[in-house]
Amino acid sequence: MASKSATVDKRRQILDAAVRVFARQGFHATRVSDIADEAGVAYGLVYHYFRSKDEVLNELFAERWSLLLAAIEEADRAGGPHRDRLAAVASFIVDSYRHDPELMKVIIVEVTRAANSFGQTHLAEIRRAYESIAKIVADGQEAGAFRSDIAPLFASMTFYGAVEQLLSGWIFDVIPASDTNFDQAKDLLVTTICDGLEPR
Amino acid sequence: MASKSATVDKRRQILDAAVRVFARQGFHATRVSDIADEAGVAYGLVYHYFRSKDEVLNELFAERWSLLLAAIEEADRAGGPHRDRLAAVASFIVDSYRHDPELMKVIIVEVTRAANSFGQTHLAEIRRAYESIAKIVADGQEAGAFRSDIAPLFASMTFYGAVEQLLSGWIFDVIPASDTNFDQAKDLLVTTICDGLEPR
DNA sequence: CTCCACTGATTGACCAGTCAATCGGTTGTC
DNA sequence: GACAACCGATTGACTGGTCAATCAGTGGAG
Structure with a gap:
């Protein structure tokens, strides 16, 4: 059952990465790709878990x-x-x-x-x-x-x-x-x- | 000698218009063209008086x-x-x-x-x-x-x-x-x- | 075979800033 | 007073670059 918890982890991972990047650069100046990079995750995955950057x-x-x-x-x-x-x-x-x-x-x-x-x-x-x-x-x-x-x-x-x-x-x-x-x-x-x- | 005061007026006019538009829509959401429109002035004139939107x-x-x-x-x-x-x-x-x-x-x-x-x-x-x-x-x-x-x-x-x-x-x-x-x-x-x- | 997490190249919209053209007023010359 | 040369103010179409969001595809687990 690694899949369910992996799913949860990735989502969390993205949120945590977003905090760091938003704090560093500000929301407006961060590209979605910055969040993905910081989280060590593909660009598209952000859109798998969230409908938008907002x-x-x-x-x-x-x-x-x-x-x-x-x-x-x-x-x-x-x-x-x-x-x-x-x-x-x-x-x-x-x-x-x-x-x-x-x-x-x-x-x-x-x-x-x-x-x-x-x-x-x-x-x-x-x-x-x-x-x-x-x-x-x-x-x-x-x-x-x-x-x-x-x-x-x-x-x-x-x-x-x-x-x-x-x-x-x-x-x-x-x-x-x-x-x-x-x-x-x-x-x-x-x-x-x-x-x-x-x-x- | 209308030219000098006209110049000053236009600059002021743009600044005043910018206040109204920024207040209404926020800085990020306002296009330079919004400022120009509000001021009743051509787009390019904003750049004649100011180096940038900032x-x-x-x-x-x-x-x-x-x-x-x-x-x-x-x-x-x-x-x-x-x-x-x-x-x-x-x-x-x-x-x-x-x-x-x-x-x-x-x-x-x-x-x-x-x-x-x-x-x-x-x-x-x-x-x-x-x-x-x-x-x-x-x-x-x-x-x-x-x-x-x-x-x-x-x-x-x-x-x-x-x-x-x-x-x-x-x-x-x-x-x-x-x-x-x-x-x-x-x-x-x-x-x-x-x-x-x-x-x- | 099916499902779904996952990938990342591509697309399409948006907009700040540029620039070549025009306008209108002032000055200088005869 | 007429004309021309000049110059800064003004115009708005256009460009270049930036991203958010999409989507067609891959791989691995059950």
Whole structure:
């Protein structure tokens, strides 16, 4: 039964190769042949597993974004101080980058921030993340843990924007990306946002 | 002497048309002929005034970004409470969007966040903005107005990321863009960031 | 023999940038 | 004032190169 697992392997192999090439050259600048070469596979095989070059990126995004959405919803469902729930979200995103910087680079650069191409296609899913974070804020407001004079979606956008900007900073070497900075960053984010949100 | 001013007009006409088309379709999806059509001008004339399609966008970015850099540096030079200096920066950016949303959309979507294409080219100039904001934070820390345990560049990235994310939210209708929200946003930003930065 | 993963040469569309031709206005000469 | 020489602005058909996607075929497993 090597065939089924070989099939799965080849598909995965192509996806993983695509991450590397997209991260290195950007989606637009990579030819389908680059992906095939990187994966050590024939050009046509990419089209055996994917309908188009776009679909390769869509698949990569869908895989990871669903994990993010799950993590955010889980952070809220888990209960505990609302400040810690936001910390869990920041932590998940930062750790995603720490664990697989190339994939996160691709997702941020080519989808999340590529509002005119893939960002448009996935806008609804991206918005879901904003809304889930906003729900954490809204819950916190109801519980009296956060001040109520700021719209939850505004706070959510601010928070997410700050996180993504830090990742971008690491990705493009605007700020150094050591492990220390990763953990500092989580603290900074939560401190900055929450001390602004909590009533005094 | 109509010839000199006609020349200037045509160049401007092409730049303005490019803003509209880039905002509508995105840089990649717009053909040079789209720009020419929108400007009511022949295809080849675009190449009379600009060396390439890229140069059109570069010009648009350079024009506006230099204003932003000047505004940030002016905000710091002007003195006053450091909180207000950050408020001035947020205000300038938000008002830039209020005044010319299409241009700001193009600059954010196609340059600032297009890290694989134009963002790369203009990285140094973009970084200058982060650093100028960081200087405001550092000055604030020295004066005792801001807590000193957060690296200025981190704070700067967080702040700028939050601002840009809000603009993105308006651009793509994730959050409504009424005048009220513009001013709310300035307040939200400054309150969130500074109440997290100020010593208690 | 059948099926399907796999191959890679070929095709067809697309588009940035080129260039030779035209237009219209200005200057200079008698 | 008439004419010509000149020159930069303007035009748009055309070219060359680039790729995404297709498809006819190969080989190996069951």
